[in-house]
Amino acid sequence: MKHIAESTVRRLSLYLRFLEEFEAHGHQTISSGELASQGGTTSAQVRKDLSFFGSFGKRGLGYSVNDLSSRLREILGLGRPWKVVIVGAGKIGAALAQYRGFRERGFRIVGIYDVDPQSIGLALDGVTVRDQRDMEADLASLHAEIALLSVPAEVAQPLTDRLVAAGIGAILNFASTPLHVPPHVTLRSVNMALELEILSYALVNRDA
Amino acid sequence: MKHIAESTVRRLSLYLRFLEEFEAHGHQTISSGELASQGGTTSAQVRKDLSFFGSFGKRGLGYSVNDLSSRLREILGLGRPWKVVIVGAGKIGAALAQYRGFRERGFRIVGIYDVDPQSIGLALDGVTVRDQRDMEADLASLHAEIALLSVPAEVAQPLTDRLVAAGIGAILNFASTPLHVPPHVTLRSVNMALELEILSYALVNRDA
DNA sequence: GTTACTTTGTGAAATCATTCACAAGCACCC
DNA sequence: GGGTGCTTGTGAATGATTTCACAAAGTAAC
Structure with missing residues (x-):
């Protein structure tokens, strides 16, 4: 895979944190904009960061909180202790x-x-x-x-x-x-x- | 003054640390290359970083360890507690x-x-x-x-x-x-x- | 004083990262 | 089924940072 910038990895880590909060609040989906506002970045940045690894969202809807968390955990290597x-x-x-x-x-x-x-x-x-x-x-x-x-x-x-x-x-x-x-x-x-x-x-x- | 990147400020801080070590070892002058090898960067990067704030070196010779430390302390705001x-x-x-x-x-x-x-x-x-x-x-x-x-x-x-x-x-x-x-x-x-x-x-x- | 050698300071080029802007896809409603 | 409203995914544009490359300026030796 293409080399990923450290700043991108750092943000993925942050996104995961917000997703877990969202999950705890019972939300099912989240948009790049919502994810961005939590982390002090922009929706375009969020989508670009994720795009390096695949397309995880649904147009018109956003991202499944559950799915995206799992994918991020997998990407970050947090699937195992x-x-x-x-x-x-x-x-x-x-x-x-x-x-x-x-x-x-x-x-x-x-x-x-x-x-x-x-x-x-x-x-x-x-x-x-x-x-x-x-x-x-x-x-x-x-x-x-x-x-x-x-x-x-x-x-x-x-x-x-x-x-x-x-x-x-x-x-x-x-x-x-x-x-x-x-x-x-x-x-x-x-x-x-x-x-x-x-x-x-x-x-x-x-x-x- | 023009806006200075955080990465530059971070490196200045590191340079100051090495300068203090050099000072303790009794060295009088240091070149951008020596400063760079300590901090895992390049001599061009060192010179560019410093150039945002002035020209502190002597061509052919390098930088006075003492002078450069003081200037860096001043730039970083470490002149006072x-x-x-x-x-x-x-x-x-x-x-x-x-x-x-x-x-x-x-x-x-x-x-x-x-x-x-x-x-x-x-x-x-x-x-x-x-x-x-x-x-x-x-x-x-x-x-x-x-x-x-x-x-x-x-x-x-x-x-x-x-x-x-x-x-x-x-x-x-x-x-x-x-x-x-x-x-x-x-x-x-x-x-x-x-x-x-x-x-x-x-x-x-x-x-x- | 001239030559040889070293190292700085800095525009220009290259690389890397972010932001823009918009077509494409999906849900929902009538 | 067609229209409306959102939101994604992504090339292209912009902006930021690093690296290159070299003239200019200094030292030292003879």
């Missing part, structure tokens, strides 16, 4: 472990690792923090596909290398340093300080 | 409160608010959690410019409305729901479940 490990059981790691949004979407935390003896052995949301030395062996037996990396910047790259060597498929990085991974591994970063700096820029350039 | 409040003292709010990256960049947490009597009164990294009912009065006296919103999705929009009414300038939203703000308020959202879904998409479409 994903096994996730958390590397770093500090404050951020702990917050991630208990975050309900992950489980709701089929992301199951199957392991949490740290080096601090104080943390090892603690149960975070039902999962026991294990020694980072056990990480490779666990990954080999659990076959987790995704890692959440919430460790200090200094150790982020070495741990990334270990995860990659252990066969991880994707990493979500919360450390404030850019990481390097081989092309077959997918990497995304969430950098909160950077988000604040973008806000700072916007504040000083408000009327520019 | 920003007052930040955290709304929602749950796990994510607590993790944000203790996050060192904020303070290092001049973002000072001046208030934390919650509704849970169990949380109110707790000290998180030196700041006492206060009752959410005190929020408006505090904002009026503190003049905080930025709010970090880490509350359940259901109450995110009403709290946003209260922050806007109280004169907040920018909001960083961690709730997994899109928010609406008037145009004079800057809003950014960090949606961790959505980031995981983008990884999920990448995993199932790896070889597509």
Whole structure:
């Protein structure tokens, strides 16, 4: 298939969220316009995004909420659960472990690792923090596909290398340093300080 | 000034980080190519980004690490401290409160608010959690410019409305729901479940 | 001072993403 | 069954961002 822009995938994810809300409210169909107004985009954008994957709507009517949800879940790879490990059981790691949004979407935390003896052995949301030395062996037996990396910047790259060597498929990085991974591994970063700096820029350039 | 793309601002922020590392290593000058290789971009991109704001380099030599850092800090509005409040003292709010990256960049947490009597009164990294009912009065006296919103999705929009009414300038939203703000308020959202879904998409479409 | 070498700054070209605009398809009503 | 009113799907147009490519400007060596 043609390459799909990240912005498109991000919006599909949002659409799915609205569809689930609509479903909960008992609605059967939804138009591209309704979907757009929720997500702060345009109806043309919605239709274009969907058109990359097929035609799911009925002209004159809109989209079946149920059908479109299933199709989106399928497209996004949410049809099956994903096994996730958390590397770093500090404050951020702990917050991630208990975050309900992950489980709701089929992301199951199957392991949490740290080096601090104080943390090892603690149960975070039902999962026991294990020694980072056990990480490779666990990954080999659990076959987790995704890692959440919430460790200090200094150790982020070495741990990334270990995860990659252990066969991880994707990493979500919360450390404030850019990481390097081989092309077959997918990497995304969430950098909160950077988000604040973008806000700072916007504040000083408000009327520019 | 001409409108600057968000992607450009984001990269400027990254450049500043590398410059600080270079500074710490005692380097005096840096070329666009060196700056680019750190951030996973190209030297042309670096030069284009900087060119929107002026010409800071010396041909044949590169950029003075010191000068360029100062100029970037100025451009990004980091020359002065920003007052930040955290709304929602749950796990994510607590993790944000203790996050060192904020303070290092001049973002000072001046208030934390919650509704849970169990949380109110707790000290998180030196700041006492206060009752959410005190929020408006505090904002009026503190003049905080930025709010970090880490509350359940259901109450995110009403709290946003209260922050806007109280004169907040920018909001960083961690709730997994899109928010609406008037145009004079800057809003950014960090949606961790959505980031995981983008990884999920990448995993199932790896070889597509 | 001239030559060789390096790196910036920037128009122009290329690529990528969004918006427009409208034909085609479907439901509903009379 | 034909008319009316919506809404989709999609080429074409526009707009935005990135990459290219090169003249201009600097350093350093002799």
